[in-house]
Amino acid sequence: MADSKIRNEIHVFINGVEHRIGGEKAFLPLAQYLRTHSLPGTKVVCAEGDCGACTVLASKLKQTSAAAVEWTSFQTINSCIAPMYLFDMGSLVTVEGLSEQEELNEVQDQMRAFHGGQCGYCTPGMVCALSSLAESSHCSGKNISEKKARNHLTGNLCRCTGYEPILQAATHLDLSKWKPLKDKYLTASQAQGFAVRLNDSLMIEAGSRRFSAPASFTVAVDQKNQSPETRLVAGATDLGVLHNKGKVFLDNAMSLHKIADTEKIDIRADGVWVGARVTLTQLENFVANTLPELSRLLRIFASPQIKNQGTLVGNVMNGSPIGDSIPALLALEARVHLQSVTGLREVPLSQFYKAYKVFDVKPNEIATGVLIPVLGTEWKSRFFKVSLRKDLDISAVTFAAALKLDGTRISEARFAMGGVGPTVVRLPELEKAAQGQKFSEALFADLGKQVRSLIKPISDLRASHEYRLKVAENLFKKCHLELEQEIPCP
Numbered sequence: 001m002a003d004s005k006i007r008n009e010i011h012v013f014i015n016g017v018e019h020r021i022g023g024e025k026a027f028l029p030l031a032q033y034l035r036t037h038s039l040p041g042t043k044v045v046c047a048e049g050d051c052g053a054c055t056v057l058a059s060k061l062k063q064t065s066a067a068a069v070e071w072t073s074f075q076t077i078n079s080c081i082a083p084m085y086l087f088d089m090g091s092l093v094t095v096e097g098l099s100e101q102e103e104l105n106e107v108q109d110q111m112r113a114f115h116g117g118q119c120g121y122c123t124p125g126m127v128c129a130l131s132s133l134a135e136s137s138h139c140s141g142k143n144i145s146e147k148k149a150r151n152h153l154t155g156n157l158c159r160c161t162g163y164e165p166i167l168q169a170a171t172h173l174d175l176s177k178w179k180p181l182k183d184k185y186l187t188a189s190q191a192q193g194f195a196v197r198l199n200d201s202l203m204i205e206a207g208s209r210r211f212s213a214p215a216s217f218t219v220a221v222d223q224k225n226q227s228p229e230t231r232l233v234a235g236a237t238d239l240g241v242l243h244n245k246g247k248v249f250l251d252n253a254m255s256l257h258k259i260a261d262t263e264k265i266d267i268r269a270d271g272v273w274v275g276a277r278v279t280l281t282q283l284e285n286f287v288a289n290t291l292p293e294l295s296r297l298l299r300i301f302a303s304p305q306i307k308n309q310g311t312l313v314g315n316v317m318n319g320s321p322i323g324d325s326i327p328a329l330l331a332l333e334a335r336v337h338l339q340s341v342t343g344l345r346e347v348p349l350s351q352f353y354k355a356y357k358v359f360d361v362k363p364n365e366i367a368t369g370v371l372i373p374v375l376g377t378e379w380k381s382r383f384f385k386v387s388l389r390k391d392l393d394i395s396a397v398t399f400a401a402a403l404k405l406d407g408t409r410i411s412e413a414r415f416a417m418g419g420v421g422p423t424v425v426r427l428p429e430l431e432k433a434a435q436g437q438k439f440s441e442a443l444f445a446d447l448g449k450q451v452r453s454l455i456k457p458i459s460d461l462r463a464s465h466e467y468r469l470k471v472a473e474n475l476f477k478k479c480h481l482e483l484e485q486e487i488p489c490p
Contacts, residue, residue, distance in 0.1 A: 006201045010088035011194060014039070015097030016185050018193075021084055024206045027250070029240070030056070030079035030087065034094055041095040041124045042079055047244045049078040049237055050392065052156030055125035055305055057093040057132055059186055061194050063260060069195045071186035073139070075281070075308040076132045076155070081240030082309060083233070083250060085211045086257065088202060089194050091185050095124035098131055098181075106177045107131045110169040118160035126156050129304070130170050131181070138178045146171055154391040155303025201258060209251040213258045217339060220256060221366055225341045228363035230254050234277060235309035237302075238318050262368070271334075271373040278369075280307040280315075280325075290374050294328055297383040301325070303392045313367050316349070319359055319423070326353075326424040327400035328383040330416035334372045338365040346371075356422035379404050380486055382479045386419075386471050388462065395419055396463035399475040408439050408487060415447075419463075420455035420472055429454055439487055441480055448476035 009022030014034070025033060031054045034042045043053040057074040064070050071091065098105050104112065107130045117123035133152040137144050149170035150163075158166060202213035212230075214220040224230055233239055233253045242248035256262045262277035265286050272290060274283060284298035284307065301307060301324050315325045316336055330349050338345045338361055345365070352360050361367070375381060381402040387393035398418035404411045413434035418424040430447050437443050457468035 006203050007197065008202075008204055010085055010202065010204070011197060012087045012089070013091040013185065013190060015093055016091075016190075022204055022206075024209070026083075026085045026204045026211065027206060027209050028084050029244070030082045030084055030092070033084050034079065039094050039096055043121050043124055044080045045121055047080045048241045049081045049303075049306055050157070051122070052078065052125040052129065052153075052303065052305060053122055054078055054080040055128040055156065056095075057128055057135075057181065058087065058090055058308075059092075059182075060087075060090045061191055061198055062263070063198060069191050069198060071182070071191060074132060074135055074181055074186075076129050076152075076305045077309045078155070078237075078305045081244060082236050083211075083240065083243075083253075085202070085204060085213070085253075086233070086236065086255060088213070088257075089198055091190065093128075093131075093181055093185055095127055097185070098127065100179055105131065105179065106173055106175075107134055107169070110172050111166070114165045114169040114172065116161060116166045116169045122156065122158055122160070126153065126158070126166055129153055129156050130166075130173075132304075133170065134173055134175065134178050135181050137173075138175045138180060139182075144170055144173055144175070152304060155305040199258070211250075211253050211255070213255045215258045217259060217261070217366075217368065220254065220259065221339055221341050221364070223254065224366050225364040227252065232256070232317070232366060234311040234314040235279065235306075237306050237310035238314065238320075256366070264369075267374070268371075271371050273369055273371055274312050275369045276311065276313040276367055278311060278313070280310050280312060283312050287372075291332070291372065293381045293383050294332070294372075297324065297328055297385065300385060300391060306392075313370055316352075316370055317359070317361070317367050319353055319357060320418075321356065321421060321423050322395045322398060322419045323424065324385055324395055324398060324418075327398045327416035327418045329370070329372065330424060330426055331381065331383070331400035331402040331414045332372050332375065333414070334370050336370050337368045338362070339368045340365045344368075350426055353423040375402060378406070380483050382482055384475055384478065386475070394462065397457075397468050397471045397475070398424070399472070399479070401479050403434075403439070403483070405439065405487065410434050410437055410439055417451075417455065417472060417475075420457045420468055425455070427451065427454060439480075439483070441477075441484075444476045444480035448473035451476065 009020050031044045045051045045053040056079045058077045059071045059074050201215040204211045231253045243250050262275045264275040265278045288295045384399040386397045387395050400416045402414040413431045415427040452469050459465045
């Protein structure tokens with residue numbers, strides 16, 4: 001590999017054609033760049049990452065050893081909220097790139113056969129989502145079930161035909177006819193062309209706008225120290241929405257995606273380490289056996305497009321009072337690692353959230369990752385999310401419980417809730433009340449009644465004050481009802 005240097009433009013393949021993008025264009029949302037560069041098949045409807053009309057496929061080049069690189073598998077992302085500068089050393093495929101020599105590919109052909117598209121706004125995103133499903137199913141050799149198709153389409157809203165013809169198209173795909181996109185767009189020659197630039201830092205300026213992607217933590221913390229107002233951007237699944245709405249502007253931003261250590265996820269002696277750039281999809285798959293309840297929660301965290309781009313650390317540092325991962329992380333007693341020019345600082349999440357959007361983080365600190373302790377077999381846990389829709393919806397109330405049991409007696413309890421105050425909260429009063437008590441329906445019914453006096457939910461568009469109180473009470477009953485199936489009777 002060549003020595004690291006600083007570039008002022010990104011390099012990305014779009015449908016196999018290399019684009020070198022600098023200046024103002026590097027700050028455009030990906031969808032806007034595509035539509036103004038003769039690729040209008042990608043539609044922008046909600047501009048919030050909710051509808052999936054803007055879905056495209058994305059891969060990135062990663063260094064696997066000192067002398068080897070490889071492409072990641074194609075995954076779906078929402079292009080309406082992702083800034084162009086995040087796709088350096090990537091390969092993107094839009095709906096225009098799916099066809100084979102001006103002939104429809106198998107997904108497009110089945111969508112035509114089953115009348116899966118009408119007005120055309122949703123259809124390109126649907127086709128891209130199903131192409132991702134076909135690609136992964138072809139590689140794994142597994143058939144496509146209706147359930148799998150539904151899961152892949154949770155980030156795509158259909159407005160015209162309803163889902164039935166789209167699901168019919170998905171389940172009738174002939175994977176023997178599928179020509180892998182990786183063979184066409186993720187070639188060794190493309191990888192070699194990018195390899196010499198892979199470790200370069202980025203510094204792109206356009207008027208008052210500035211974006212940097214340092215190649216080391218040393219440079220990153222130095223830049224953050226000199227410019228504390230710089231915003232850290234990971235997947236931009238939240239900040240990108242706020243930028244589109246004009247509430248937050250990503251005109252002075254930094255990404256850590258050039259630092260290989262931020263992609264690490266592994267099991268250590270003290271828990272699961274989740275680097276700053278580890279996506280929610282990666283985490284969901286990685287902890288399926290070590291933290292199965294957390295993995296189950298992540299299945300309904302958001303759409304594939306959001307989870308493929310968004311990160312756990314981004315969810316933690318955004319600190320929303322209805323952030324889906326935060327109650328679970330509080331119950332697991334996770335800790336966030338913060339790096340600055342003065343060194344590393346570890347902060348328990350229970351002490352991190354001070355008030356609404358007020359955190360125990362200094363202006364010159366960068367979050368490098370989150371450490372999640374793994375519960376022993378004597379622990380039982382349940383994490384719940386209550387929202388108006390099962391998939392792709394913002395929570396009204398979130399709940400987490402972790403109980404350490406000695407037989408049927410609770411020796412330690414941890415409870416956390418979101419959507420019931422200005423921050424996600426631990427409930428030490430209830431934890432103390434449960435400690436030493438026998439696990440029973442009566443105990444959890446009483447805890448549910450007590451929680452009503454400890455939380456202060458508001459009324460908003462998602463739920464009323466009284467609704468949240470009642471749901472909070474009922475979630476304690478639900479917790480008992482589910483866990484009693486796992487706790488042997490004396």
